[in-house]
Amino acid sequence: MNATRTIRQVFSGRPTLEGAGVRLKRIFGFNEVPVFDPFLMMDDFGASDPEDYVAGFPWHPHRGIETVTYMLHGTVEHGDSLGNKGTIGDGQVQWMTAGCGIIHQEMPQPQEDYLRGLQLWVNLPAKNKMMPPRYRDIRAADIPDHKDKNGVRVKVIAGRYKDAIGPVKDIVRGPEYLDVHLPAGKPFEHGIARGQTVFVYVLEGEGAFDAGKKTITAGRLALYGDGERISVEAGRDGVRFVCISGQPIGEPVAWGGPIVMNIQEELDLAFREYRNGTFIK
Numbered sequence: 392m393n394a395t396r397t398i399r400q401v402f403s404g405r406p407t408l409e410g411a412g413v414r415l416k417r418i419f420g421f422n423e424v425p426v427f428d429p430f431l432m433m434d435d436f437g438a439s440d441p442e443d444y445v446a447g448f449p450w451h452p453h454r455g456i457e458t459v460t461y462m463l464h465g466t467v468e469h470g471d472s473l474g475n476k477g478t479i480g481d482g483q484v485q486w487m488t489a490g491c492g493i494i495h496q497e498m499p500q501p502q503e504d505y506l507r508g509l510q511l512w513v514n515l516p517a518k519n520k521m522m523p524p525r526y527r528d529i530r531a532a533d534i535p536d537h538k539d540k541n542g543v544r545v546k547v548i549a550g551r552y553k554d555a556i557g558p559v560k561d562i563v564r565g566p567e568y569l570d571v572h573l574p575a576g577k578p579f580e581h582g583i584a585r586g587q588t589v590f591v592y593v594l595e596g597e598g599a600f601d602a603g604k605k606t607i608t609a610g611r612l613a614l615y616g617d618g619e620r621i622s623v624e625a626g627r628d629g630v631r632f633v634c635i636s637g638q639p640i641g642e643p644v645a646w647g648g649p650i651v652m653n654i655q656e657e658l659d660l661a662f663r664e665y666r667n668g669t670f671i672k
């Protein structure tokens with residue numbers, strides 16, 4: 392069997408109105424369960440017109456998941472029920488474990504040019520769903536930016552590329568999250584253990600993403616079949632993409648908006664607790 396992974400399915404995402412009226416692109420989500428296991432959702436948010444994003448995501452609860460927000464450009468202000476407050480700016484990452492419950496808000500700030508960020512939801516296994524919530528901000532300067540001799544650049548947010556190890560370490564499913572820039576025509580090979588769920592999402596440009604030379608353009612996501620590595624070759628204008636992988640959980644998913652548990656009774660309890668003010672433990 393060929394150990395280089397081939398593309399199993401390509402996703403274009405769909406326009407979605409979220410929060411208090413943010414126009415974003417949902418690359419995958421509820422409808423795709425369980426093919427991205429352990430990942431639940433990824434949104435590409437932002438626009439050039441602030442009207443499309445300033446309404447933001449006012450106070451809302453989460454339980455049972457971890458969220459990873461990667462700001463490509465612009466600033467989001469946030470605050471949460473743990474007392475954290477601050478901003479995430481260009482190249483910064485915010486990683487939050489909702490665990491048993493967190494209430495937070497995420498408010499994109501108006502930019503003169505544009506705002507763009509990615510939010511990824513990673514599921515928690517049943518035994519970790521009710522863990523204490525936690526939160527971390529990672530500065531852009533703390534994300535290693537590995538440069539190969541041929542001009543290939545890999546920012547390692549989580550996991551490892553060659554000798555660079557990402558600062559986001561304690562996500563329960565231990566995913567790998569790379570931001571890869573390839574100059575025109577340059578190749579990229581990366582080993583990812585068999586059994587892991589792997590996808591790439593193209594941010595800019597285009598490239599051939601598997602041995603069949605399937606071209607994927609900006610704004611599209613390619614989900615891979617199983618194998619031991621991925622093999623990419625940049626198109627004539629180069630390509631920038633994120634490559635994300637993680638170990639599937641293989642448990643039932645009961646999903647109600649911002650809360651993701653295993654069974655319906657746990658969802659009902661979470662919403663009951665949210666209504667009667669006992670959600671935060």
Ligand code: FE2
Binds near residue numbers: 448451453495497649
């Ligand atoms: Fe949120």
